[in-house]
Amino acid sequence: MKPLRVGIILGGMSSEREVSLNSGRNVYDNLDRELYTGIPIFMDAGGRLWIIPWQLVSQNTTMDISDHLEDTARRISYENLKTEIDFAFISLHGKYGDDGCIQGLLELLRIPYTGPGVLASALGMDKYLQQKILQAEGIDVPRSMVIRAWTWQENPEAIKQEILDQFSFPCFTKPTREGSSVGVTRVNDPDSLEQGLTEALKWDNAVLVEEYLDGIEFSAIVLEEDGQAKALELTEIYPQSAYYTYDDKYMPGRCRKFTPPKNIPGDKADQIKQYVLRAYRALGFRSYGRIDGFYLKDGRILITDPNSSSGMAPSSFFFEQAASAGLLPAMIISTLIQNALIIHQEKYGPL
Ligand SMILES: Nc1ncnc2c1ncn2[C@@H]1O[C@H](COP(=O)(O)OP(=O)(O)OP(=O)(O)O)[C@@H](O)[C@H]1O
Ligand SMILES: [Mg+2]
Known part of the structure; x- marks a missing residue:
């Protein structure tokens, strides 16, 4: 039997692309070569896919990989992915990676992939x-309050007051959709609250304020x-x-x-x-x-x-x-x- 062609998708568009590179490299290195052929697929910052030579997998940063794409990698369109791989091992993390986006694309292409489907990934x-x-x-779950960017922009003082009424300090602020602690702040006092909210809003259009555990x-x-x-x-x-x-x-x-x-x-x-x-x-x-x-x-x-x-x-x-x-x-x-x-x-x- 021909080994299954496993495309290991790494890099990506999220704040966690360096983490993804580390994950994907480890998956690639540990793939059982008797059963599977590993094909490293790099997703660049624009969402384009490239089949990269194995030598590029050990680069230190996604930027280092990006620098070599034009010379050494092969660009692959979404439609043609199915001609190159039988299976997708998703080593992406964060937005577009484990939030249902790439899962949706792979569903359209009818390529089996690791992890749950679109809805569970989004959840x-x-x-x-x-x-x-x-x-x-x-x-x-922790006691929490969600704050949307537009309500915050409309009336920050009222929002701050609402939080002060409901939470003591420290409390936590975080983007509703991120990972690797990106945008998370331990807010130690009322004076730092605005900073915590602003930091989280850099990463998402909604913030979760949580009681400290x-x-x-x-x-x-x-x-x-x-x-x-x-x-x-x-x-x-x-x-x-x-x-x-x-x-x-x-x-x-x-x-x-x-x-x-x-x-x-x-x-x-x-x-x-x-x-x-x-x-x-x-x-x-x-x-x-x-x-x-x-x-x-x-x-x-x-x-x-x-x-x-x-x-x-x-x-x-x-x-x-x-x-x-x-x-x-x-x-x-x-x-x-x-x-x-x-x-x-x-x-x-x-x-
Ligand atoms: N309510 C809380 N009380 C105390 N510590 C918290 C609270 N919320 C988050 N933390 C701390 O912040 C860290 C990051 O928060 P959280 O797990 O929500 O973020 P994440 O970005 O989704 O992380 P991951 O990489 O695990 O997906 C936690 O591991 C924990 O140490
Ligand atoms: Mg998380």
Whole structure:
């Protein structure tokens, strides 16, 4: 049998394109070569796709790759993607990457791809809508308020007052649709509120203001095998900064992580896993997901950030938790491809 041609799509148009490059490189390096032929596909900042030689995959930044595209890469139109690949491994993150956009394109082209469909991907990206759905399912989420750009521009003083009436400090402001902590601010006092809102509005036209959660932060990978979703061992997170910032996430040595958890008691960890699975199903995630939350000092469990996809760098939660279950990266990547092929066959349309 001819190996399946797996296009690993990396780079992209979002604030997380460098994170995507790291993920995609790791997926490419760990692809089982007996089963699959890896084809690195770079999405440039304008959304154009290029088949790049493997030598470019190890470039340090997406800008370095972009510099070499005209000389060494081959431009490929969306329509022709299907003649080049049988399967798309989406290693993109953020806007246009795991928010339903590329998923929609691949549906039109009838190319099977990793992760859930259009709607669940969009929900995985939208923190405001996911909170509504989780609440309706009886899953606890932080107390929050959404502020649209136009209401803020119309009457900032009234908005500030509304926030002051409802929240104490610190509180958090964040774009409703971003990732990797981009645009997130821990607002320590009323004087810094405007700065937090303005920062979030650089990235989205809606901001979520959230109560501050005091407790242990956790991250949980859910993985499906033979159609059964299971939560892997939880990871407890202790960032160096006042919260888990972009640098804490990606700079080597910046954050202590414990898998399995060190301070969350065993019975609570089991409860968290059940909670996480409920959130996973409520949002319609498929194949895998990364669901983050807090175990509060008062014993409550809150889900803060369900993601329909996850970073896949070597030290990501995904591979750390998989390692704890005895699973090598190559095994996990093969599982995600197999899951996707089954999900694709069972689909009625793009959902
Ligand atoms: N309400 C909150 N209370 C306390 N800390 C928070 C709160 N909201 C966010 N944080 C901190 O900010 C970090 C980033 O927030 P969040 O998870 O919402 O962003 P994200 O950009 O979606 O991250 P990811 O890369 O995990 O998708 C969290 O990991 C956590 O450390
Ligand atoms: Mg997120």
